Amino acid sequence: MTFDPSYKEQGLKSVGTRPLRPDGVDKVTGRARYGADFNMPGQLVGRVLRSPHAHARIVRIDTSQAEALKGVKAVVTAADLPDQSNGDAATFAVLDNCMARKKAMYDGHAVAAVAAIDASVAKAALKLIVVEYEVLPHVVDVDVAMAADAPVLDETVFTTGVEPAPKTPSNVANRSEFGHGDVEAGFAKADMIVERNYKTEQTHQGYIEPHACVANCNSDGTADLWVCTQGPFVYRQVCADLLGLDVSKLRVTSSEIGGGFGGKTHVWAEPVALALSRKAGRPVKLVMTREEVFRASGPTSATSIDVKIGAKKDGTITAAEATLRYTSGPYAGMWAELGAMTSFACYDLENVKTVGWEVVVNRPKVAAYRAPSAPMAAFAIESAVDELAHKIGMDAVDFRIKNAASDGSKSSYGPVYGPIGIGPTLEAAKSHPHMSAPLGENQGRGMACGFWFNFGGQTCVDLNIGADGTVTIAVGTVDVGGSRASLSLITAEELGIPYENVKAIVADTSSLGYNDMTDGSRGTFSSSMAAISAARNAIQVMRERAATMWDISVDDIIWEDGHAKAVGATHDNLAPLSVADIAAEAGNTGGPIAGHSELVADGAGVSFGTHICDVEVDPETGSTRVVRYTVIQDAGKAVHPDYVEGQYQGGAVQGIGWALNEEYVYGADGRLQNPGFLDYRIPVCSDLPMIDTQILEIPNPNHPYGVRGVGETSIVPPLAAVANAVSNAVDVRMFHIPVSPPRILAALNAQAKG
C-alpha cells in the first residue's frame, strides 16, 4: 500500500493528551538500565590513555610494561585499529579521533587503551605506558587559527570552495556561501546600518550520563555492543567500518540514554572497546570519566561572526550579510556551513549573503549539539537586529514582524517556505503578558527568534498485534526524552485503540531494519510517520482477516474507532470486530498480524521559536539572574504536550547556560582548564525561574497529524534573548558569549571610561 503522509485535519482522541509515559516506573525506581548499568560474564575494565598536549607528534609508544602487568589482558594503540578508510576522509577522521595515529591533535586525544581485570589494575597499567611526544605549536582560537602565521594542523588541508584553489595548506578547511540578491545594492538603499563582530565560546552538551559501553567480540566474527547512543544503527555501521566487521554480525543494543543532545550521535571510545575486546578475547566495559567527557567528546564550535544589516527608516531590511567562522576541532566538518544556512532563516530578505569558514584547531572534534551551529549564528544576527531596531527607533518585535519570512518567502539558504511559524510566534510574543509586565530596578527584557530545519530520514518500524489485541511497536529511534509515549499515542490514534493498549519499545540493530539516529529533531517526526504507515498496513491486514471471518469482501469493510465494520445493506447485522476479536482468531485466519513500514521521512517541516527573557543584573558585580523566561514555538502538532513543553524548557535552559556561564577555558599550554561540572557551569536549579511555554500548532503539511520536530529550535534564541536582555538592563551591548560577570563588568567599566 502506498503511504500518503500528507496532513489531514481530523478530530484526534489520543494525540494531544498527556498520559503517563511507559518507561516512567522503571526510571523512578532505578531499574532502567543505562550505558553503565550492564555487565557481561568475565568482563574486563577498559580505560583510555589520553594526550596531555594540545598538539604533539607521537614519536614512540612503548606498551610492554603495561602488557606485562598482572591482570592486564590487552593494550591497544592505533596499530590495533588499522586504517581501513580507503581514502574516505570522513571515516579516517573518525578513526583518528578514536585513537591518534601520528599526532595528538588536542588535550585529551586518545593515544592508547588497556583492558584489565579491574579498575585499579587498569589505572596502574595506564601509568606504565610510555609515550614519547614531540610537542608542536598549537592553536585553539578561531581567528588566530585563520591567520597566515598560525601553526598548520594538517598539511593535507587545502581550503575547498574558493577560487582559485589555494596552493598552500591552512587551517581553513572549507568555505561555503548562501544567499540571493545583491547585498551591495541593498546596503546602498539603507538608511541605517549596523556592522559588528560577535564571538561565542565553545560549550559542551553536558549530558549527565558519561559515554559508556560493553563490547564483546567473539572468535567466530560476531560481536555485540551495548551502548548509550542516539543512533545504534549508525554506531553499528561506523564500528563495523573501523574494525572491518560484517555489519550484520555486529549487534548494537542501545541502553536507556542519559542525555545526548547530539553528543551521542558520534562514536568515541566504542570502537576502542571493541578493539580491546577483540584483542583480549573477553567482553570489555568502558565508561568515560566526566573529565574525559569534557576533554575528548563532542563540544560545539567556538565562533567569530561578522554581521552587517541595513534597513530603511520604515523598518524594511534592505540587505543582510554575515561571515561566520566556526572551529571544528582537528577535523573538518560542516559546522560553519550550517551556521551560514541558518543565519537569516527567520527573515524575508531581498538581498542576503552568508559565508561560512570551517576552521581546524587543537580542540576536541566538534559534535552536533541541539540545532548544531544555529545558536551562535542566531546570537550574532538577533543581536544586530535588536540594535538596528533600537537605532531606527522601532520596537524590536515590530521590526522583526515587519521582516519575518512567511509562506512563499525564499529562505536565505535556498528553499521556498511553506506554512511556517515565525510570524505567528512573533505575534504571540507581542501579545504575551510577559511582554508588557513591569520591570524592576536593574532589570531588562530581551527577545530573540530562532530557526531549525528539522530532519526526517530513514526509518523503519515493526508493529505487532498480540493475541489479546494489544500492540507492540518496535522503533529504531532511541527515546531521548519521552518519544515512546508519543509514538504509543500516535499508534493508538491511528488504530483507534486506547493508549494503554500500545507499548513502544526501542529495538536493537538485529531486530529491525536500518534507522537513522535520533537527531535533527527527527525521532518523533519520522518514527511516528513510520508508525502511522505501519498501523495503516496492519489495518489493511485486519480488514482482510475480518473479511475471512465474516466471509465477505474486504471492500465492504471499513476501519473505524478501532473496529472493523461491515458496510452495505446486506451486512448490517454484523457486529463490529475489535482488534482483540480479530487477533483472537488470527491463528485461523492466516497467522500473526503485523504491520511494517520502511520509509524515508521527507518534509520534516522547519520550525521557528521566539523567546522572551527578563534578567536582573547587579551593576557592581555583573552578576546576572534570569528572572522570567517565556518560550513560544511552533510544534506543528504537540503529540504529548508535556514532553513538548519539556523540550522547550530544556533547550531554553541549555541556551541560558551557554549565554551566561558555560565555556571551555584553555590555558596558554592549550590544555582544558575546566573539565568538570564545578567549573564548567551548567545551570543549577536555583539559577532559574519557571520556564513558561506557549505551544503554537501550525500543521506541517507533510505529516498526517501535522507534526514537526520540536527538540532543537528551543536552544537557538536564548543566547541572543539573554544578551539583549542584559544589554537593556545595563545599557551596554554585549558582543561576546558567555556574558559572564567579568565580561559584563569589563563592558560597564569600558563604557564608564567613555
Add this chain to the structure above:
Amino acid sequence: MTSIAVSTTINGDDVEFLCNADETLLDVLRNRLGLMGAKEGCGTGDCGACSTIMDGRVVCSCLVLGAETQGREIETIEGMSEGQDLHPLQAKFIEHAALQCGICTPGFLMAAKALLAAHPDPSEEEIRFWLAGNLCRCTGYDKIVRAVQGAAAEMRGAKT
C-alpha cells in the same frame, strides 16, 4: 590490597560486603551489591546523580568510602517504593513529566525525599536551593520543582 569487611543497613536490610579501602559507596552499591539505581555522572560530588541517604542526611555516594558505612543506615532509590506502591515523589515525577532521559531522577528523588523529611512545606526557593547539587540537563528543572511541590502537598494532605 586487603579487603575490608563491612556490615551496614541498606533500605532496612542487614548487608555485609567486602570492599577495598579506596572504593566508594557508589562503587560498592553498583559493582558489588547490584544496586545500580544510583548513577555516576561525575564521581566528584558535582552532579548529585549518585545521591543516597545516610543516617538521614542526603550524601553523594561517590564521596563516601564503602568502609565508612560500617554500622550506618543507607537508603537508596531501590528502597523508595513500598512493594508496588510508588512513593508520592516517584508518582509525581511521572505525573508531572519531571524526567526526560531519567538519568538524574534517582538522585533527585533521594534529595527531594530528604528535603520533605526536613521541610514538609518548602517554598519554591527552598526547593531550588536544596536541589542545586542535583544537575539535570534535560528538563530545565521546571517540571521537577512542580513535581516536588505536588508531592509535598500530597504528603502533607495524607498526614492531616
Add this chain to the structure above:
Amino acid sequence: MRYESPATIENAVDLLANSDGHAFVLAGGTDLLVRMKGDDFNASLVVDIKSVDGMGQIEETADGFVIGAAVPCAALSEHAALVAAWPGVVEAANLIGSTQVQSRCTMSGNLCNASPAADSVPAMVAANAQARIIGPDGRRTIDVADVPTAPGQTSLAKGEIIEAILLPKPGARTGDAYLRFIPRTEMDIAVVGAAVNLTLDTDGTVQTARVVLGAVAPSVVVVDAAADALLGSKLSEDTLKSVEVACVAASNPIDDKRGTVEFRNQVAGVLGRRAAAIAFERAGGQS
C-alpha cells in the same frame, strides 16, 4: 591503601605519626575523595576521624564554642546558639557545596585543604577563631589564620590533627557577615570572598573590626586599612567607600579560569563594603 577508623584521638595521632608520609586525615572527605579519584594521587593510609569520641559535637562553653573537627557543616545551622552568636561564620560554612556536600563537609577540612577560595576560612579568621591541634607532642592552640601557609599547604606537622575549631563568645553588639561572589547561585567555588566582624560601642560607633578577604591571594588577606576605616564610624557612605577602596587595594589576585584580576579586585571592594553593612546591621548599628 589502608582505611582506619580509630575510636580515640590518641590512636588517630599514633596511626598518622607512624605512617610513611602518605597518610591523610579523613573528615567529610569532600576534598579528599575528589583528590583520590585523580590518577596521580597516592595514599597509603586514610584515618577517618568521625568515630573518634567527641569529634562530632558542638560544645557551648563559658568562653565560646568548641566545634569538633568531624561536625558536618549542615549541623552548624541546626545549632541555634551558634547561629545566633556567629551568623556570618555559619553562613560561610553553609555556602560550601550542595546539600549533599553539607551533610559531610567540615570547617576543619575546609581549613586544612588550604584552598585560597575556602569559604569558611575568611569568616573564621574575621571571628578570631582558633584551631586546637593535637599531635605526637600533645596539644596546642593556634589562630585559624596560621593553619594554611600556602595553597594546599598547612603548618600542621606530621601526626598532627585539628581536634576542634574554637570560636570565642562574641561580645555585646557584635555582628559578622560573609559574602562571596560566584557566577551561579550555587555549586561554584568562590571567585572572591569577604568577611567582616565588628563590635559597636554603646554609642553605636564601631569599636573593633576585622575585614578579611578570600580567593584574592594565596591565603586569606586581613585588610587592616578597611578595619581602621570602620573604627569609630557609624558607617557613613564615606566610610563604606573607604572600606571598598581598602579592600580593592589589599586584593592581590591572579587571572584564572574563575575570574580576572580586574574583576576580582573590583568585586573584593564591593563585597567588603556590603559585608560591612550587613555586619553593622547585625550588631544593631544604625547609620
